[in-house]
Amino acid sequence: MWLRSGCPLVASRDEHGRGQETRKSCAILQTAINCAPMPELDPDIQVKFAIYEITAETGSVPNSSQVARKINIEENEVLAAFRRLHAKRLLLPEPSDPHRIRMAPPFSGVPTKFPVEANGKHYYANCVWDAYGIAAALHCDVISRASDGYTGEPLTLEAKNGEPVLKSYVAHFGVPAAHWWDNLIFT
Amino acid sequence: MLLFRSEETVNQWCAAHNVPRRPLVNLAQLWQLAVHWYANRLTVESRRPAPDEMVSIFQSLGLTGPFWDPKSDQWR
Numbered sequence: 455m456w457l458r459s460g461c462p463l464v465a466s467r468d469e470h471g472r473g474q475e476t477r478k479s480c481a482i483l484q485t486a487i488n489c490a491p492m493p494e495l496d497p498d499i500q501v502k503f504a505i506y507e508i509t510a511e512t513g514s515v516p517n518s519s520q521v522a523r524k525i526n527i528e529e530n531e532v533l534a535a536f537r538r539l540h541a542k543r544l545l546l547p548e549p550s551d552p553h554r555i556r557m558a559p560p561f562s563g564v565p566t567k568f569p570v571e572a573n574g575k576h577y578y579a580n581c582v583w584d585a586y587g588i589a590a591a592l593h594c595d596v597i598s599r600a601s602d603g604y605t606g607e608p609l610t611l612e613a614k615n616g617e618p619v620l621k622s623y624v625a626h627f628g629v630p631a632a633h634w635w636d637n638l639i640f641t
Numbered sequence: 642m643l644l645f646r647s648e649e650t651v652n653q654w655c656a657a658h659n660v661p662r663r664p665l666v667n668l669a670q671l672w673q674l675a676v677h678w679y680a681n682r683l684t685v686e687s688r689r690p691a692p693d694e695m696v697s698i699f700q701s702l703g704l705t706g707p708f709w710d711p712k713s714d715q716w717r
Contacts, residue, residue, distance in 0.1 A: 499685065506683050543689055560679050568644075581642040586675035591682040603643030604654035611644070611668070618672040624665040625642050626651045631695065631711040 500525050501535035502544060505558050510592060513575040515563035518553040529553075546638050557638060560587025572596040582611070582625045589613035663708065670702045 495503070504524040508516040518536065522529040533552055539545045548554035548563065555563045557580050562568075568579040572594045579585040582600065589596040598611040603626070612619040629636075645651045648665060655662045666674070677698045681687050690698060692711040699709040707713040 495685075502687070503683075510683065560675070560682070582644040583642050583671060583674055583678075586672050587679040587682075590672075590675040590679040593680075600644050602646045602650050604645060604650040604657065607646060609644055609646060613672070618668055620668050622647065623668055624645050624648060624651060625668075625671050626645060626654070626663060626665055627642055627708075628660060628663050630663075630708045630713065631699070632713045634711075 497527070497531060498535045498538050498542075500527075501532055502539060505545065505555065506561075506591075509558060509561050509577070510575075513577050515555045515558050515561050517555070543635055549639075560584030560591055568598055568600050570596050570598045585611050586613060586618065589618075664704065666704070670704065673702055674698070 501521055504521045505516060508514070508520060508524060516524070518529050518532045522532045536545065536547050536552060536555070540547055545555055545559070546557040548556045557563065560579050560583075562578040562580045562584070564578065566578045566580060568582060568585040570577045570579050570585055570588045572588055572592050577588055579588050579598065585596070585598040585600065588598075593616070595614045596612065600609050600611055601607060602609055609621075609623055611623075643654070645654065651665060652662060677690065695711050696709070699705065
């Protein structure tokens with residue numbers, strides 16, 4: 455399944471177990487976006503799908519009114535879903551404005567030091583993990599023109615054909631796993 | 642989670658910000674984390690890994706100990 459129940463996942467892997475899915479899946483995403491809504495889906499799932507559909511399509515994480523228009527429900531219902539999805543640790547509303555989404559992991563609702571180019575679109579990732587996460591979520595080649603956290607030197611992250619382009623860079627995890635969601639923006 | 646060219650710049654950043662040096666993850670490990678967390682994020686079945694699943698994922702990548710235990714209270 456891809457995005458909506460009823461949309462077939464037609465991607466397949468090549469003889470090496472990779473590649474075909476990567477090359478096809480961006481087209482699959484577009485196909486899935488065009489599929490008709492499935493009213494039987496749980497409201498939280500509908501809201502979550504709408505968030506990711508709009509984000510994947512536009513490069514921008516939507517606000518509550520955009521999500522409401524997308525799936526034709528009241529904005530208050532969307533805001534309630536935002537709160538439940540936050541409780542499930544699936545998104546982070548903007549602390550100062552619950553109508554906006556700060557993080558729909560791996561996507562960021564605000565510009566960050568981890569811009570990601572994928573499928574001809576521009577996204578922002580929340581952190582270095584999420585920069586790769588956008589490649590994993592969209593099943594697309596990506597390039598992230600990031601920088602060294604101390605020196606600011608440009609460092610490029612890439613994923614091609616479902617694999618990372620490995621370099622000797624490292625990620626520093628400053629917060630223990632038990633506390634990632636205590637202050638997710640800091641994490 | 643920040644990206645660094647090398648362990649050296651990690652140490653410089655930690656010293657400059659007066660924060661303890663914590664675990665480093667290489668890009669191969671980071672990619673696997675991203676795949677585990679996000680490869681199905683746009684599907685009906687999408688969900689965040691449960692705590693026990695997280696521990697298994699971390700262990701499979703050689704990331705062990707209380708730092709990587711989402712239920713650990715050692716760091717409180």
